[in-house]
Amino acid sequence: MSAILDNFWSLLALKILLITGVMMTVSLVIIFAELKISAHMQSRVGPYFAGGRYGWAQPLADGLKFIQKEDLVPADADRPVFKFAPMVVLAGTLAVFVIVPFSPDLVVRNLDLGVFYALAAGSIGTVGVLMAGWSSANKYSLMGGLRAAAQLIAYELPLVLAVVGVVIQAGTMSMVGIVEAQAAPVFHLGDTAISLPYIFQGQFIGFIIFMIAALAELNRTPFDMPIAESELVMGYLTEYSGIRFTMFFLGEYAGIFAMSAIASTLFLGGYYFPGLDSATFGPLVLMGKVGLLVFLIIWLRWTLPRLREDQLQSFAWKWLIPLALVNIAVTATFKVVF
Amino acid sequence: MATRSVPGLGIVKGMRLTLKTLFTKTSTIHYPLEKEVPVPRARGVIALDADACTVCMLCARECPDWCIYIEGHKEMQPPSKEGGRPRSRATLDRFDLDYALCMYCGICVEVCPFDALFWSPEYEYSEMNITSMLHDQERLGVWLETVPDPPALES
Amino acid sequence: MTTADRQTLSMHHSEVQVSVELQTPDMTLNLGPQHPSTHGVLRLVARVDGEVIKELEPVVGYMHRGYEKLAEVRTYPQITALVNRIDWVSGFANEIPFMVATERLMDIEVPERAQYIRLILTEMARISNHLVFLSSLPLELGAATPLMHALRERERVLDLIEGVTGGRFHPNFNRIGGVKPAAAAGATQKKVVQDLPQGFVEQTKSAMEYVREVCADMVNLVLGNEIFMQRTKGVGVIPADKALAFGVSGPNLRASGVPFDLRKTDDYLPYSNFDFDVVTGSNGDCFDRYAVRLEEVVQASRIVDQAVSEIPAGDLQAKVPRIIKVPKGEIYVRAENPKGEMGYYIVSEGGRGPYRLKIRTASFSNLSVLSWLLKGQLVPDLIAILGSLDFVLGDVDR
Numbered sequence: 001m002s003a004i005l006d007n008f009w010s011l012l013a014l015k016i017l018l019i020t021g022v023m024m025t026v027s028l029v030i031i032f033a034e035l036k037i038s039a040h041m042q043s044r045v046g047p048y049f050a051g052g053r054y055g056w057a058q059p060l061a062d063g064l065k066f067i068q069k070e071d072l073v074p075a076d077a078d079r080p081v082f083k084f085a086p087m088v089v090l091a092g093t094l095a096v097f098v099i100v101p102f103s104p105d106l107v108v109r110n111l112d113l114g115v116f117y118a119l120a121a122g123s124i125g126t127v128g129v130l131m132a133g134w135s136s137a138n139k140y141s142l143m144g145g146l147r148a149a150a151q152l153i154a155y156e157l158p159l160v161l162a163v164v165g166v167v168i169q170a171g172t173m174s175m176v177g178i179v180e181a182q183a184a185p186v187f188h189l190g191d192t193a194i195s196l197p198y199i200f201q202g203q204f205i206g207f208i209i210f211m212i213a214a215l216a217e218l219n220r221t222p223f224d225m226p227i228a229e230s231e232l233v234m235g236y237l238t239e240y241s242g243i244r245f246t247m248f249f250l251g252e253y254a255g256i257f258a259m260s261a262i263a264s265t266l267f268l269g270g271y272y273f274p275g276l277d278s279a280t281f282g283p284l285v286l287m288g289k290v291g292l293l294v295f296l297i298i299w300l301r302w303t304l305p306r307l308r309e310d311q312l313q314s315f316a317w318k319w320l321i322p323l324a325l326v327n328i329a330v331t332a333t334f335k336v337v338f
Numbered sequence: 339m340a341t342r343s344v345p346g347l348g349i350v351k352g353m354r355l356t357l358k359t360l361f362t363k364t365s366t367i368h369y370p371l372e373k374e375v376p377v378p379r380a381r382g383v384i385a386l387d388a389d390a391c392t393v394c395m396l397c398a399r400e401c402p403d404w405c406i407y408i409e410g411h412k413e414m415q416p417p418s419k420e421g422g423r424p425r426s427r428a429t430l431d432r433f434d435l436d437y438a439l440c441m442y443c444g445i446c447v448e449v450c451p452f453d454a455l456f457w458s459p460e461y462e463y464s465e466m467n468i469t470s471m472l473h474d475q476e477r478l479g480v481w482l483e484t485v486p487d488p489p490a491l492e493s
Numbered sequence: 494m495t496t497a498d499r500q501t502l503s504m505h506h507s508e509v510q511v512s513v514e515l516q517t518p519d520m521t522l523n524l525g526p527q528h529p530s531t532h533g534v535l536r537l538v539a540r541v542d543g544e545v546i547k548e549l550e551p552v553v554g555y556m557h558r559g560y561e562k563l564a565e566v567r568t569y570p571q572i573t574a575l576v577n578r579i580d581w582v583s584g585f586a587n588e589i590p591f592m593v594a595t596e597r598l599m600d601i602e603v604p605e606r607a608q609y610i611r612l613i614l615t616e617m618a619r620i621s622n623h624l625v626f627l628s629s630l631p632l633e634l635g636a637a638t639p640l641m642h643a644l645r646e647r648e649r650v651l652d653l654i655e656g657v658t659g660g661r662f663h664p665n666f667n668r669i670g671g672v673k674p675a676a677a678a679g680a681t682q683k684k685v686v687q688d689l690p691q692g693f694v695e696q697t698k699s700a701m702e703y704v705r706e707v708c709a710d711m712v713n714l715v716l717g718n719e720i721f722m723q724r725t726k727g728v729g730v731i732p733a734d735k736a737l738a739f740g741v742s743g744p745n746l747r748a749s750g751v752p753f754d755l756r757k758t759d760d761y762l763p764y765s766n767f768d769f770d771v772v773t774g775s776n777g778d779c780f781d782r783y784a785v786r787l788e789e790v791v792q793a794s795r796i797v798d799q800a801v802s803e804i805p806a807g808d809l810q811a812k813v814p815r816i817i818k819v820p821k822g823e824i825y826v827r828a829e830n831p832k833g834e835m836g837y838y839i840v841s842e843g844g845r846g847p848y849r850l851k852i853r854t855a856s857f858s859n860l861s862v863l864s865w866l867l868k869g870q871l872v873p874d875l876i877a878i879l880g881s882l883d884f885v886l887g888d889v890d891r
């Protein structure tokens with residue numbers, strides 16, 4: 001057993017398998033949550049019969065159905081690019097999980113530049129989207145892909161800038177380090193040391209900016225213009241079917257989980273919860289915080305209409321980026337002064 | 339009209355509404371498990387009282403999409419009185435109604451002068467094969483049991 | 494420099510044409526006939542530059558069912574069953590102008606109770622039509638939840654219509670001379686007079702409460718939403734003069750600020766007995782078109798409330814001959830349908846069916862504004878404008 005764990009490559013394979021398994025499960029759970037929550041928000045019941053109770057097996061059944069479908073490639077499509085695109089999307093999202101700390105030890109790799117890595121890996125998915133849009137030989141797909149690219153450029157900046165505030169405050173870019181910094185007591189109330197997550201330590205604006213930008217990164221309503229089913233049919237997904245569509249689908253929901261995990265690590269204290277042992281309860285605490293954020297994302301989607309592409313751009317450039325810059329300046333000032 | 343107020347207030351109001359709906363009872367009827375009770379006047383399926391039909395063909399003629407097929411023949415009845423003239427009576431051989439064509443306008447029910455056709459609110463007669471949507475005399479007769487009494491009227 | 498200026502310039506100096514922008518070839522985008530937001534089978538051939546529409550041509554006729562021709566070989570009672578399928582979202586309202594036209598040609602006085610029942614059901618059809626609109630425009634803008642909320646309450650209205658007429662979408666309840674009567678001669682117990690069923694007044698009043706409630710919900714969920722305002726305010730503005738020039742009618746016209754409502758000006762139904770407002774907008778943009786219809790639902794519910802409490806007793810049908818033959822003559826009767834002005838021009842040669850029937854539908858005339866309106870708009874705005882015009886392809890193509 002230890003021989004397997006000691007060997008770098010076998011350990012790596014084990015970790016990859018584990019992450020993939022966890023990610024698939026989590027995606028299915030989020031898909032189910034979305035089906036159910038959206039249904040009840042519309043006074044429907046949603047999935048009901050699959051799996052016997054509450055329709056819990058609906059996402060699995062959907063997945064099985066998708067896998068059985070024919071894997072269509074349009075005649076004019078750029079075949080290799082078309083086929084490769086969903087893998088890029090899925091791999092990009094998967095790669096983010098490398099640095100998500102579930103507890104002080106339960107992390108695939110505690111990189112020193114964890115935050116930087118997460119943001120870089122997270123934006124790979126958009127390349128996949130652009131590939132899908134371009135190679136589909138479909139005008140709607142092309143427009144969807146280009147919208148996605150424009151959106152990435154506009155929203156990657158506020159996303160990064162929002163995180164800079166946290167990095168300044170924590171003084172480290174390692175994800176574990178940021179959580180530990182939030183676990184450190186801020187002040188003492190009598191004998192008890194009070195520690196606060198960064199959202200309560202002046203990074204509230206940063207959190208809001210991060211969440212808005214994350215929604216745009218994930219192409220979720222109100223920023224789902226690349227898909228925009230009423231305008232562009234299904235955007236870059238129009239020509240996809242079968243297993244490749246499933247990969248996009250899983251990638252989207254895994255992306256929601258990844259972004260929520262990063263946001264809760266950076267702003268909500270990650271696996272740390274006062275009074276609970278991080279080593280044992282860490283994963284549960286993180287899952288709880290992620291669950292809250294995922295609910296928020298689903299809730300927003302089923303309430304709001306979508307913006308227009310140019311409105312989204314002006315929102316990013318005129319409001320979010322200046323606000324994020326001010327946030328950085330203020331945070332840096334406080335860090336230096338106090 | 340909504341006036342300009344705190345930015346984001348409209349979004350918050352909408353989100354409050356969806357959250358409220360999330361925790362209220364759903365209005366779904368689980369169809370195969372529980373069934374909606376149709377109103378007595380609902381135009382579900384047409385029932386035929388074959389005994390009352392006199393093969394007058396009015397329904398078949400008035401039907402806007404000609405989905406009723408009727409065939410009949412004359413039968414000689416014994417005279418009602420001893421020594422009288424034998425009477426001829428039209429007998430129904432075939433009464434088919436093609437529900438694949440029917441547009442549920444109810445004109446046939448209305449024009450029938452002898453009360454042979456009725457509306458029934460039954461609705462569960464979908465078929466996998468379109469030719470099975472042609473209901474013959476017996477099938478239409480079965481629906482007759484489901485015809486409800488007319489509803490009470492508003493005074 | 495505007496595009497037109499540049500074009501005239503390049504016409505005069507064709508050799509020394511200076512392009513200030515990067516010339517990119519335009520793309521022809523063919524929206525529909527199969528597209529999620531064309532309400533059926535409308536086809537729009539757009540020449541787009543990126544997302545900007547340079548030129549747009551609507552192509553209609555994919556759902557032409559030939560009602561006008563069909564009417565020439567059908568009898569008047571049969572046509573009643575056909576016309577409520579023209580605009581299936583507000584089936585009952587389609588029957589009214591046809592009935593009134595026929596009755597005027599035959600010189601029949603419709604009993605008051607029948608007129609009131611017609612009016613109540615027409616307003617209910619208006620409510621159900623507008624609820625569909627109120628939910629479908631947000632859906633086109635990406636919000637799916639208002640759809641379910643509005644359709645939930647519409648179901649109550651449809652149930653009421655079904656309770657009276659027997660049909661949810663296609664009531665076929667009007668008869669020449671009144672509403673659905675006792676059956677033909679020899680009626681026995683099962684085909685009694687189709688008067689309002691018991692409990693109708695009470696259920697209607699509670700349903701109208703629910704309708705007003707969902708309208709308040711729509712204000713919170715849609716109308717007051719900042720993103721919705723961003724998407725609709727100032728988008729797709731139809732000025733009053735343009736609206737009149739294109740023959741736009743109904744709520745679309747009133748949103749442009751023209752207080753024209755056939756319910757107030759014509760007397761095809763006793764609307765003058767009731768107190769209601771003609772709702773008008775001011776800007777004629779998508780937001781106004783939404784707000785006008787939202788307020789119209791409230792007004793329609795007011796009319797229904799008044800009508801069910803004041804409904805007179807009496808006959809449901811005037812005396813009409815068994816076989817309906819309309820005397821020779823021509824007539825045009827129009828009515829304020831949920832989607833706008835709907836009219837029937839009947840030419841009768843004295844037969845059992847019309848010699849010629851011309852149907853003027855609101856959706857078709859409202860659509861004529863499209864190619865003017867959509868020039869220079871963005872593709873996302875195209876969807877918002879299409880949604881805000883409230884058309885049904887059955888109503889466009891007949």
